[in-house]
Amino acid sequence: MVKAGLKLPDNINGYLPVPVQVGESASGDAIYHFVYMRRHQAHSSTAHGKNDERTVFAANLPADSTLSTIKAFCQGFGGSIVEKFIRDDNVETNGQIILVDKAACNRVLSFAKKIVKGEAEPFGWQGEGLNGTEKYLDKYLQTFPEREGLQSHVDEYMQRFAKAEEQKLREVQKMVNRVDDDGFTLVVSSKRKSKGGIGAEAPVEEVVSKPKKRNPEKTDFYKFQIRQQKKEKMNDLLRKFKNDQEKVRQLKESRRFTPY
Amino acid sequence: MGVTDRKKRLNSTEAEESSKKQKVVASLADLESENEDDSELESSDEEEEGKESMEMQSTDDEEDGDEEDGVARFSNGDPKTANKATRKALSLQEVQIAKETHELFKSNIFKLQIDELLKEVQLKETHNKTIEKVLHRLNDIIQAIPESESGLTLSEAIASLGSYNNGKKTGTIAIPFPDPKPNDDIKYTFSYMKPEETHLVGSFGFKTAIKQPEGVTIDIALIMPKTLFQDKDYLNYRYFHKRAFYLASLADGINKGAKKTSLPIKISYEYLNGDPLRPALLIEAEKNTSKKENELNFAKTNFKIRILPGIHKDTFDVRKLSPEKNCVRIQDQQLSQLPATLSYNSSILSDATYNYYLAFLHKSARLCEGFREAAKLGRLWLRQRGFNSSVNSGGFGHFEFSMVMAVLLKGGASNGNRILMNGFSSYQLFKATIKYLSENDLKSNHVYFAASTSTKLQPATFSGIALYDKDIHLNILSKMSDWSYNALKHEASITLELLGDMAIDRFEILFLKKIAIPCLHFDSVIRVPFTLPSKDQNYNALAKVQYPSYKEFFVQRMHRVLSRGLGERAEQIILRTESSTSWSVIKRRVNEVNDSEVNGDVLTIGLILNPTECEKAVTHGPSSEFTDEAEKFRQFWGKVAELRRFHDGSIKESVVWSPKQGKLVAHSIVEYLIGRHFAYLESESIEFPGEGAIEYLPSPNDKAIKETTVTSTLLYQQKLSSFEKVARIMQELYDLPLRIKTVLPTTASMRYTSVDLPIPYKLSLESFFDNAVIEFETSGRWPDDLFATEQTKTAFLLKICEEFEKAIKNNKDAEKYKISIGISSDFVPNVKSIGFLQILTPEGFGFRFRVFNDRDSVLYKRLAIGEDNNNKQTKKKRQGEASYKVFNQKYIGSITHTRTIQSLARRFPFYSPTVRLVKKWFDNHKLSQHISEETIELICLKPFVDSAPYSIPSSVNSAFNRVLHFLSIWDWRISPLILDLERPVDPNSQTKSGTSAFSNLVQGTQMSTKAFAKLSSSFEKHRQNDPVFTHAPLFIGTRHDSTGVLWTQSIYPSPLSKVFTSRMTALARAAYSTISISNDWETIFTPSNSDYDFLIHLNNPNQITKSKSSTSNGYKNLSIIQANSFPKNEKEFATKITNFIGEFYSDLNQTYGDSILFFTNGLNNSEESEVIIAGLWNPEILGSRSFKVNMHYSSKPVEASKSKKNATSEVALNKDAILEEIKRLGGDLVKDIEINKA
Known part of the structure; x- marks a missing residue:
């Protein structure tokens, strides 16, 4: 049933390595992409914890996976129906596939196991329609919305934003009067318009310390001062000399003194 | 000046010196006493021993473990105290050195480098010993040569010589008579007598010989007895003929003697310094001798011995040989006066001065300690610049340099004062000599001297460059010609500027680097093949007596014609010929020029052009x-x-002259003049090897443009003025909530550096749209939130749009402006919805305006820092950093950059085409996506703003070559590129007294020490922060960017950054080596595809869209430059403006950036050649590894059969699937994928 040569481990670190046919090589062999699947085991604290029993975690999905392609993909596992797809924040090709119910979830996984074991035929990946020049042409055209629409969109947004800012400002004002656990009160400028940036580190500006004003005191009055100065000058000279020696030594090591 | 006078002066300077030395000693004594006092501050019980050991001996530094100084190591006593004491003793010694070098050298490091360099070129002692034995044996042989009968006739003389086997054939030793050879009816006779004196002369004799790749030549002068010559022998070549016989006799005698005493040598003739009147005998070690172990075999030493027959100073009356005299009486009725035989005369006189000048130099060196060292420095300096004593190489070499120094030690200043002092260090001697050469004109002001003090002869009057010995009537510089003297002055002036550089250490380019590389040195190189003198009618009898060397004659004449024809266009015309080689002693002479087609002699003409004049x-x-x-x-x-x-x-x-894109005006002139004045040369045999490069400069197939000079910026100016118009309208809009403060351009096409010329209406140009930045007057009312700010900006743009349309309503071109508002999602990564105002102008150009607000910096910075305000690296923070970087580039950096480059491009007319060509090179080699345009522009500035050791390039060719050369040798890991963009002070407006050399021949020598130090330390810091080159392998610091990485940083740090850098260096190295040997431009611009793992062949997007688009018809073959309107249909416009390949490429990078490094060509000019996106698998992810869920690349399980039993969790990169995926994503853009390596 299954094409020869595809011997797969039952699982890889607990994941089912599910082959998905994406093409054929010049010699006619199938080319497989592998999606690694397993039942989702989220930490109870996460928001979607309640969906655990109907969620499949899939790693290494094809790069062009979208909700619709994943829906089509899961159709292949006994017609399982996908409700939602939550993409991973860090790895774009990983994500949680939330199916309509627990049964669908089980169906996907058992079907997948069959494929991995070679008891069922792997199936292909259905890419999305828009690719190549059409995709980019579409992208370009999307760039230019109707001017009126844009205007009202922006206006609307700004109104919402202004409201939200007012709300936040009120919160900030409340914070001013609150003493925290350590006994500190937050100091907020009366001119501050929003909460943004509070608590965040202020942009680090390079602090250039201004040279102190020259001491009007005489520095070459006492003998020890003169001697001290002389010594410093000498030490300075010597230090530079040492540095130079070191530099030349380095140059020499990199064979920099051959003129030919 | 009397003898006593000079002596007094001499003494006084010696007194000066000694007082100076005393001063140093005195100050050291001060310090010593202070050291005693200071030691109280340290542990006092060590003091006694410390002092004791201080007096004991000089010791080396224990800590450094540096034994190279050859100083004895301190060994006795308690190690701990000894160590301490040692350090102190060392300090004292070092302080002395430090102080001395500080006073006598430019800087300590300079002195240390000179020491190292001279150590490096020192002759090997073992070699010297070997050659000493050889010289002794040779002397014995020469002394044993039997004298000939006196008064041999010509035929007897010829018959007197024995035979010689030169390895290939045996023949009678020939007499190397110069032309014209003696007739059979000559009255004078020949004879050989023992040389009266034997002198080791030349640099070996003077002990200034240095190790050289071609070996060291040891000159031995053999002084011929006076009795061999008659008083009148100086006339009509008689001296040279007798000398030639003498030389042949020596050759015969040495040959026989060597055989007898089994000295393994071979002999040949050679012209001394290219002078055809003076052959010399060259003795080299027999290389393939069976007697390898012969202790006299000096093959290994790479020494050569040259025998020079010489005469006594009083053999002839030197007054008869002064430069203005004629010594070759030619029969020519038409001549009222015989021409001066300057060259002939000095050839005889030079034979009289071998030992005389050696003694003079020896004396100078005795009095002046640094003399020999300075002579060696001068020698290296000249050598790197292609000068030597041979007339073919400028006629100014080590000997001439030393003579100049010796003369300047005796006088030289206009008031007769000495230019150099005996107490000078080698560095001071060198610098003052260079200064003298650069500032004095020895052509208009001849310098007279007398090596001995015996005579006070009146100097002769003659023209030419002169350093004239009044005693001998010899012009030391007679071998120099106008061009070589100009070139010498030019190099000296550049060097003087470099020596004055306070910020940058120039030692390397002063002494260590070869400067005389034609493809770098010259703006233009022209190669003219020689013909035989017999084919050149101009080389008549009269010319022959004045120029015994045809080469010299031809070169001089060429120089006269070209310098007159080129006038101010050329700063320098340098003419180089190969020095003639040695020839077998069985032949009288060798043809001075070889005119064979394959390997013939070629005159190489190098032009250094004047950038503002040359293209007129x-x-x-x-x-x-x-x-x-x-x-x-x-x-x-x-x-x-x-x-x-x-x-x-x-x-x-x-x-x-009609300008052409592909040909310098100077070339047209040279071509024409050679045709007119050297008609006997075949015009097609003249080569302009650099010309091919400009063919690769993207230029529209348009006659009007092809016929402008390559420096023309007409189209750029059109675009700029179109922009100005729009900007002015905007700035005059009053009905805006805030006034517009500035509207500034930011992209390459607005600073003369876009690879394509900004052709109106040509939408397919990648650089069609300029991104400009609008800044409003300051306001405190902007929201404190990035997204809201962007929305506000869009609102502003909408308002501007409205007002703009109102403002142009009455304009006659109103219809032709096309204005729209767009929202870009990828202008700054991870910041969606940045609005822009797009304006197409009636002139056919496009601009996109975005708004910048002061406060943006803070908002973007907030993204980079992250809200949680800790050091944890999250994806969000990485993205924020990327946004912040790009924001800084596109909104802030690019404005300054554009303004700076604009003004530099105007200052350096060849900068613009150079950048364009270099960008093209990067693109052809699929590198242009890995280096920002700004980075290339900065790199291309290098030869212009930091031009040392050359002057500013005045052709695309020289600038391009220098950029590639720079890239090929630069080690970015350890060297920062620091560019001084400050415009140097105009020498005319601020003349400092006495600094006439302040001529700005080189750029970049006046950087402030402080600015340089700041950027250097910024580089050090950067390297510490980025030790593995993931952030920014290249560092380019300018006054606008002290971080040095604004344009070179990776937006997302990646270990692959360095892969690109090394590829760039490797490609530049390959290209430069091609340039330096063959000028095969096709090779230089043709990419190699074999280094990549796979190649994605792409379909031409224009063709795809054309077949699909229903609206486009009939425009297919219409040249775009003829278009004078934009497409009406929106979709057609979109099809033309969309950069499909660029979009696809950036999609691929986004998707596979962690696993594949992509390269592509043709983002700029996709019409011409096939477009390829090439890929390299990230080497770090090859091979199998344990499966992890957060791998950033597509993997597959390793097949069980291949993996180990327990390795079932192993996975490997799934290459095939990735390539299939790429095909799917690319859709109609991908033609096919070719896999190079399995």
Whole structure:
């Protein structure tokens, strides 16, 4: 049933390595992409914890996976129906596939196991329609919305934003009067318009310390001062000399003194 | 000046010196006493021992473990105290050195480097010992040569010589008579007598010989007895003929003697310094001798011995040989006066001075400690610049340099004072000599000297460059010609500027780097093959007596014609020929020039052009009123000369040259003049090897543009003025909530550096749209949130849009402006919805305006820092950092950058085409996506703003070569590129007294030490922060970017950054080596595809969209430059403007950036060649590894059969699937994918 040569481990670190046919090589062999699947085991604290029993975690999905392609993909596992797809924040090709119910979830996984074991035929990946020049042409055209629409969109947004800012400002004002656990009160400028940036580190500006004003005191009055100065000058000279020696030594090591 | 006078002066300087030394000692004594006091501050019980050991001996530094100074190591006593004491003793010694070098050298490091360099080029002692034995044996042989009978006739002389086997054939030793050889009916006779004196002369004799790749030549002067010559022998070549016989006899005698005493040598003749009147005998070690173990075999030493027959100073009356005298009486009725035989005369005199000048130099070196060291420095300096004593190489070499120094130690200043002092260090001697050479004109002011003090002869008057010995009547610089003297002065002036550089250590380019590399040194290189002298009618009897060397004659004449024809266009015309080689002693002479087609002698003409003059279209002649001069002008220029009326109303003779993209005006002139004045040369045999490069400069197939000079910026100016118009309208909009403060351009096409010329209406240009930045007057009312700010900006743009349309309503071009508002999602990564105002102008250009607000920096910075304010690296923070970087580039950096480059491009006319060509090179080699345009622009500035050791390039060719050369040798890991963008002070406006050398021949020598130090330390810091080159392998610091990485940083740090850098260096190295040998431009610009793992062949997007688009018809073959309107249909416009390949490429990078490094060509000019996106698998992810869920690349399980039993969790990169995926994503863009390596 299954094409020869595809011997797969039952699982890889607990994941089912599910082959998905994406093409054929010049010699006619199938080319497989592998999606690694397993039942989702989220930490109870996460928001979607309640969906655990109907969620499949899939790693290494094809790069062009979208909700619709994943829906089509899961159709292949006994017609399982996908409700939602939550993409991973860090790895774009990983994500949680939330199916309509627990049964669908089980169906996907058992079907997948069959494929991995070679008891069922792997199936292909259905890419999305828009690719190549059409995709980019579409992208370009999307760039230019109707001017009126844009205007009202922006206006609307700004109104919402202004409201939200007012709300936040009120919160900030409340914070001013609150003493925290350590006994500190937050100091907020009366001119501050929003909460943004509070608590965040202020942009680090390079602090250039201004040279102190020259001491009007005489520095070459006492003998020890003169001697001290002389010594410093000498030490300075010597230090530079040492540095130079070191530099030349380095140059020499990199064979920099051959003129030919 | 009397003898006593000089002595007094001498003494006084010696006194000066000694007092100076005393001063140093005195100050050291001060310090010593202070050291005693200071030691109280340290542990006092160590003091006693410390002092003791201080007096004991000088010791080396224990800590450094540096034994190279050859100082004895301190060994006795308690190690701990000894160590301490040692350090102190060392300090004292070092302080002395430090102080001395500080006073006598430019800096300590300079002195240390000189020491190292001289150590490096020192001759090997073992070699010296070997050659000493050889010289002794040789002397014995020479002394044993039997004297000939006196008074041999010509035929007897010829018959007196034995035979020689030169390895290939045996023949009688020939007498190397110079031309014309003696007739059979000559009255004078020949004979050989033992040399009266034998002198080791030349640099070996003077002990200034240095290790050289081609070996060291040891010159031995053999002084011929005076009795061999008659008083009149100086006339009509008689001296040279007798000398030639003498040399042949020596050759015969040495050959026989060597065989007898089994000295393994071979002999040949060679012209001394290219002088055909003076052959010399060259003795080299027999290389393939069976007697390898012979202790006299000096093959290994790479020494050569040269025998020079010489004469006593009083053999001839030197007054008869002074430069203005004629010594070759030719029969020519037409001549009222015989020409001076300057070259002939000095050839005889030079034979009389081998030992005389050696003694002079020895004396100078005795008095002046640094003399020999300075002579060696001078020698290296000259050598790197292609000068030596041979007439073919400028006629100024080590000997001439030393003589100049010796003369300057005795006087030289206009008031007769000494220029150099005996107490000078080698560095001071060198620098003062260079200064002297650069600032004095030895052509208009001859310098006279007397090596001995015996005579006070009146110097002769003659023209030419002169350092004239009044005693001998010899001009030491007689071998120099105008061009070589100009070149020497030029190099000396550059060097003087470099020596004055306070910020940057220039030692390397002063002494260590070869400067005389034609493809780098010259703006233009022209190769002219020699013909035989017999084919050149100009080389007549008269010319022959003045120029015994045909090469010299030809070169001089060429120089005269070209320098007259090129005038101000050329700063320097340098003419190089190969020095003639040695030839077998069985032949009288070798043809001075070889005219064979394959390996013939070639004259290489190097032009250093004047950037502001060289491309001018008109050569101005005299006004028509001056009939004589007008006639001369016509005579010189021939049929191209014409009378023209100029704007100012004057009517002048002139020549007009039609500019061409691919040919320098200077080349057209040279080509024409050689055709006119050297008609016997075949014009197609003249080569301009650099010309091919410009063919690769993208240029529209348009006649009008092809016929402009390559420095023309007409189209750029059109675009700029179109922009100005729009900007002015905007700035005059009053009905805006905030006034517009500035509207500034930011992209390459607005600073003369886009790879394509900004052709109007040409939408397919990648650089069609300029991204400009609008800044409003300051306001405190902007929201404190990035997204809201962007929305506000869009609102502003909408308002501007409205007002703009109102403002142009009455404009006659109103219809032709096309204005729209767009929202870009990828202008700054991870910041969606940045609005822009797009304006297409009636002139056919496009601009996109975005708004910048002061407060943006803070908001973007907030993204980079992250809200949680800790150091944890999250994806969000990485993205924020990327946004912040790009924001800084596109909104802040690019404005300054554009302004700076604009003004530099105007200052350096060849900068713009150079950048364009270099960008093209990067693109062809699929590198342009890995280096920002700004980075390339900065790199291309290098030869312009930091031009040392050359002057500013004045052709695309030289600038391009220098950029590639720079890239090929630069080690970015350890060296920062620091560019001084400050415009140097105009020498005319601020003349400092006495610094006439302040001529700005080189750029970049006046950087402030502080600025340089700041950028250097910024580099050090950067390297510490980025030790593995993931952030920014390249560092380019300028006054606008002290971080040095604004344009070079990776937006997302990646270990692959360095892969690109090394590839760039490797490609530049390959290209430069091609340039330096063959000028095969096709190879240089043709990419190699074999280094990549796979190649994605792409379909031409224009063709795809054309077949799909229903609206486009009939425009297919219409040249785009002829288009004078934009497409009406929106979709058609979109099809033309969309950069499909660029989009696809950036999609691929986004998707596979962690696993594949992509390269592509043709983002700029996708019409011409096939477009390829090539890929390299990230080497770090090859091979199998344990599966992890957060892998950033597509993997597959390793097949069980291949993996180990327990390795079932192993996965490997799934290459095939990825490539299939790429095909799917690319859709109709992908033609096919070719896999190079399994």
